[in-house]
Amino acid sequence: MKYLLLIYGNQEKWDSVRAEDWPKVVAEQEAFNKRYRDTGELIGAYGLSDAPTARLVRQKDGVPVVTDGPYLETREYIGSFYLLDVESEQRAYEIAADMPWARRDPVEVWPIMHESAADL
Amino acid sequence: MTARPAGRTDHPVESLLRELAPQVLAAVVRRYGQFDTAEDAVQEALIAAAEQWPRDGVPDNPRGWLVTVASRRLVDEMRSEHARRRREDALVAATPASELLARPADAEPVADRDDSLSLLFLCCHPALSAPSQIALTLRAVGGLTTAQIAAAFLVPETTMAQRISRAKQTIRASGVPFAMPAGPDRAERLRSVLHVLYLIFNEGYTATTGPNLTSPLLSDEAIRLTRWLRRLLPDDPEVAGLLALMLLTDARRPARTRPDGSLVPLAEQDRGKWDRQRIAEGVALITETLPRGPVGPYQLQAAIAAVHDEAEDVDSTDWPQILALYDLLEKVAPSPAVTLNRAVAVAKVHGPAAGLDLLATLESDRRMANHHRLLATRAHLLAESGDRAGAAANYRAAASRTASLPERRYLAARAAELTTG
Numbered sequence: 392m393k394y395l396l397l398i399y400g401n402q403e404k405w406d407s408v409r410a411e412d413w414p415k416v417v418a419e420q421e422a423f424n425k426r427y428r429d430t431g432e433l434i435g436a437y438g439l440s441d442a443p444t445a446r447l448v449r450q451k452d453g454v455p456v457v458t459d460g461p462y463l464e465t466r467e468y469i470g471s472f473y474l475l476d477v478e479s480e481q482r483a484y485e486i487a488a489d490m491p492w493a494r495r496d497p498v499e500v501w502p503i504m505h506e507s508a509a510d511l
Numbered sequence: 512m513t514a515r516p517a518g519r520t521d522h523p524v525e526s527l528l529r530e531l532a533p534q535v536l537a538a539v540v541r542r543y544g545q546f547d548t549a550e551d552a553v554q555e556a557l558i559a560a561a562e563q564w565p566r567d568g569v570p571d572n573p574r575g576w577l578v579t580v581a582s583r584r585l586v587d588e589m590r591s592e593h594a595r596r597r598r599e600d601a602l603v604a605a606t607p608a609s610e611l612l613a614r615p616a617d618a619e620p621v622a623d624r625d626d627s628l629s630l631l632f633l634c635c636h637p638a639l640s641a642p643s644q645i646a647l648t649l650r651a652v653g654g655l656t657t658a659q660i661a662a663a664f665l666v667p668e669t670t671m672a673q674r675i676s677r678a679k680q681t682i683r684a685s686g687v688p689f690a691m692p693a694g695p696d697r698a699e700r701l702r703s704v705l706h707v708l709y710l711i712f713n714e715g716y717t718a719t720t721g722p723n724l725t726s727p728l729l730s731d732e733a734i735r736l737t738r739w740l741r742r743l744l745p746d747d748p749e750v751a752g753l754l755a756l757m758l759l760t761d762a763r764r765p766a767r768t769r770p771d772g773s774l775v776p777l778a779e780q781d782r783g784k785w786d787r788q789r790i791a792e793g794v795a796l797i798t799e800t801l802p803r804g805p806v807g808p809y810q811l812q813a814a815i816a817a818v819h820d821e822a823e824d825v826d827s828t829d830w831p832q833i834l835a836l837y838d839l840l841e842k843v844a845p846s847p848a849v850t851l852n853r854a855v856a857v858a859k860v861h862g863p864a865a866g867l868d869l870l871a872t873l874e875s876d877r878r879m880a881n882h883h884r885l886l887a888t889r890a891h892l893l894a895e896s897g898d899r900a901g902a903a904a905n906y907r908a909a910a911s912r913t914a915s916l917p918e919r920r921y922l923a924a925r926a927a928e929l930t931t932g
Contacts, residue, residue, distance in 0.1 A: 392914070431643070431674025434666055476666050478640045502914040507717035509884070510767065511776035511921065
C-alpha cells in the first residue's frame with residue numbers, strides 16, 4: 392500500500408530553527424531517509440524549494456502561460472513530501488511518527504489510490 | 512485489462528528456468544550454505560541461461576548446468592569478498608567436478624523435496640514483513656527478476672532490490688538453519704507460506720492495470736507455485752484447498768471487468784465468460800479434499816467459491832449451503848471480513864433485515880464502523896430492503912473511504928443510480 396507523507400510549513404517556521412541547529416535537523420532527516428530506503432519502504436523523499444520560486448502554469452491556445460505565484464503570504468505550504476510503499480496503514484503511521492519533524496508538528500498521511508479491487 | 516496473453520510464461524526456456532530455479536537454489540544452498548549470496552549467484556545463472564539457451568540450445572542437463580554456473584559465481588563472489596583467505600580454493604578443490612555437473616545417482620527424491628520446502632519456508636520466515644516475504648518468494652522460488660517483481664508492484668527497481676537485500680540480511684541475522692522446521696513450528700510456517708501465496712494471488716487477481724505487459728501475471732505465478740507446493744505436499748488438505756480457491760476465483764476473471772476496466776459484481780457477471788476448465792479442476796479438487804479433513808479456512812473458502820461457480824445465476828445459487836459454509840468458516844477463522852460476507856448470505860436466506868442486524872454487531876468496533884467494505888455491504892442490504900436514500904448515502908460514504916480507484920468508481924455509480932433512478 393502506498394502512502395504520501397506531507398510536511399507543511401512556511402518561511403517563518405523554517406526561520407524559527409536556529410542556524411546552528413540546521414545541520415542536526417538535516418542529519419536527522421537524512422538518517423530517517425536512509426533508514427526507510429534500506430528497508431525498501433521509502434520510494435522517494437523530496438524537499439520543495441521556497442515559495443517565491445513556485446509558478447502558476449496555465450494553457451492558453453495550446454501554449455503554456457507562466458505567471459508568478461501562488462502568493463501564500465503567511466499560510467503554510469508543502470515543505471517536503473515522502474512516498475512510501477508499506478505492508479499496512481499501521482506501518483505508514485509508525486514511519487510517519489518516526490519522522491523527525493513529527494515531534495514538532497503533525498505529519499499528514501494520505502493513502503494513494505490504486506487499481507486493485509476486491510470481488511464485489 | 513482482463514487477460515494478458517503476453518504476460519503468460521509461454522516461452523519454453525523461461526518456463527523451464529522458473530521450474531528449475533528453486534531446485535538449483537536449494538542445491539547450491541545445501542552445498543555452500545550462505546542463502547543470501549547463493550540466491551544472487553543463482554539469479555545470475557538464470558539470467559545467463561535466459562540469454563544463452565534460446566541461442567545455443569538447452570543443455571542436456573539443464574539443472575546441472577545452472578548449479579555449475581551458479582556455484583562458480585558464488586565461489587568468485589566468495590573469493591572477491593575474502594581475497595586473503597585461502598579457504599574457498601580448498602572448497603572448490605574439494606568439490607568433485609562430477610558433482611557440479613549432474614545430480615548424484617544416489618540422490619534421494621525426498622531430500623530434493625525437503626530442500627525445496629526448506630527454501631520456501633525460509634523465504635516466508637516470520638521475522639520478515641509480508642511485502643518482504645512476497646518479494647523474496649517470487650525471486651528465490653519463482654525465479655522472477657527484481658525488475659519483474661518491481662514492475663508487478665509498481666515500485667522502482669531500487670526499492671525492490673533494497674527490500675530483497677534487507678530480507679536476506681534479516682534471514683542471515685536470524686541464524687535460522689536451512690532445514691525443515693519440525694513439530695508445531697512446521698505447521699505454523701506452512702500457514703505463513705500459504706498466506707504468502709494467497710497474498711501473491713490476490714495482488715495479481717485484483718490488479719487491473721500494470722505498466723509492463725511482459726511482467727508475468729502474479730495470479731498465474733501464485734497458481735504455478737501452489738501447484739508446485741501441492742506436488743511436494745500432496746496430502747495436505749489446506750494446500751489443496753488453497754489451490755482450489757485460486758482456480759475457482761481466477762475462473763471468474765474474464766467476467767469481472769468490462770472492457771473499459773469497470774467492475775462487474777458477481778451477481779451481474781456474464782457466467783458464460785467464466786473459465787469452465789478452471790472451475791472443473793477446482794471443483795474436483797475441493798470435492799476430493801473436503802471429506803479427508805481436517806477442514807481449514809482455505810478449503811471452506813474454496814467450497815464457497817465452488818457453490819457460486821456451479822450456479823447458473825445469482826438466484827439459483829444455493830445460498831443456504833453458502834450460509835452454512837460461512838457459519839463454519841466463522842468458527843474456524845473468525846474475522847470481520849468473514850462476518851461481512853456472512854451477512855450477505857444471511858440476507859439472501861433470511862431477508863435483508865437479518866443481514867443488517869448482523870452487520871450492526873460489527874459497528875461497535877470503531878475501526879470497522881467506518882470501513883468502506885462495511886459501508887458498501889450495508890448500502891447493498893439497504894437497497895435490497897427498499898431504502899434507496901439510506902443505500903445511496905452509504906454507497907457515497909463507502910466511495911469516499913476506499914483507496915481503490917475501480918471500487919470508488921463502482922460505489923459512486925451505484926450511489927448516483929439510487930439518487931436519480
